[in-house]
Amino acid sequence: ETGVTQTPRHLVMGMTNKKSLKCEQHLGHNAMYWYKQSAKKPLELMFVYNFKEQTENNSVPSRFSPECPNSSHLFLHLHTLQPEDSALYLCASRGSANVLTFGAGSRLTVL
Amino acid sequence: EDKVVQSPLSLVVHEGDTVTLNCSYEVTNFRSLLWYKQEKKAPTFLFMLTSSGIEKKSGRLSSILDKKELFSILNITATQTGDSAVYLCAVEPINFNKFYFGSGTKLNVKP
Numbered sequence: 580e581t582g583v584t585q586t587p588r589h590l591v592m593g594m595t596n597k598k599s600l601k602c603e604q605h606l607g608h609n610a611m612y613w614y615k616q617s618a619k620k621p622l623e624l625m626f627v628y629n630f631k632e633q634t635e636n637n638s639v640p641s642r643f644s645p646e647c648p649n650s651s652h653l654f655l656h657l658h659t660l661q662p663e664d665s666a667l668y669l670c671a672s673r674g675s676a677n678v679l680t681f682g683a684g685s686r687l688t689v690l
Numbered sequence: 691e692d693k694v695v696q697s698p699l700s701l702v703v704h705e706g707d708t709v710t711l712n713c714s715y716e717v718t719n720f721r722s723l724l725w726y727k728q729e730k731k732a733p734t735f736l737f738m739l740t741s742s743g744i745e746k747k748s749g750r751l752s753s754i755l756d757k758k759e760l761f762s763i764l765n766i767t768a769t770q771t772g773d774s775a776v777y778l779c780a781v782e783p784i785n786f787n788k789f790y791f792g793s794g795t796k797l798n799v800k801p
Contacts, residue, residue: 581732610787621694622778622791635788669733677722677782679789681732 582606585670585682592660593690600655600685602670608680610673611653613645616684617666628653660689693717694781696792704800707769711795713779714761723762724789725753726778733778736764769799 583604592598604611613625627635628647642664644656653670665688671679697712715723722740726733737746739755739762746753750769755762766773776796780789 581734583732612788614791619699619793621793622780624788624790627788629787676738678724678735678738679780680735681726683731 608672
């Protein structure tokens with residue numbers, strides 16, 4: 580257990596569905612991140628939040644919509660996704676040590 | 691464009707062997723380089739390197755950074771099957787609040 584919890588661990592959705600991924604950290608960190616991990620590709624940064632404010636949007640399509648209601652929670656809302664969006668979505672938090680602590684990821688399959 | 695390149699992409703060794711994993715980078719205003727180990731779950735933090743020539747060590751794992759030549763190596767001695775994983779390298783520029791990851795090296799240690 581890393582202190583960063585992601586739910587659900589696995590998600591299968593159709594292209595017309597709407598679903599959400601949730602991330603919660605119990606480490607007292609002030610920054611939270613969404614990364615996308617596809618096979619044989621580097622982790623792709625999607626969004627960064629510092630003290631609930633979005634500080635980075637790495638040209639992510641609008642079918643991915645992040646939400647950060649407080650420093651401990653981060654959501655990724657998904658709608659009208661494409662099959663190429665199937666991947667492992669990793670949440671991470673960062674504290675004063677400047678090290679990312681990752682959750683176990685949400686494995687998303689888009690049919 | 692900032693980038694991180696890891697080599698080899700995959701490696702198969704036998705228990706007891708010593709392996710060296712490589713990470714080279716091109717990042718403007720370098721701040722730190724991090725190594726992670728990823729099994730079938732959350733990437734777990736191994737080392738953070740900020741200064742050239744200073745070796746970080748933890749048990750059979752060690753790492754060193756060369757800021758002049760822009761690379762780092764991760765050494766694992768007396769490998770065990772439990773070392774089988776993907777090893778990720780990430781680099782953080784100063785004041786950018788984000789990390790650039792390499793594609794990872796997949797290590798398979800056979801009994």
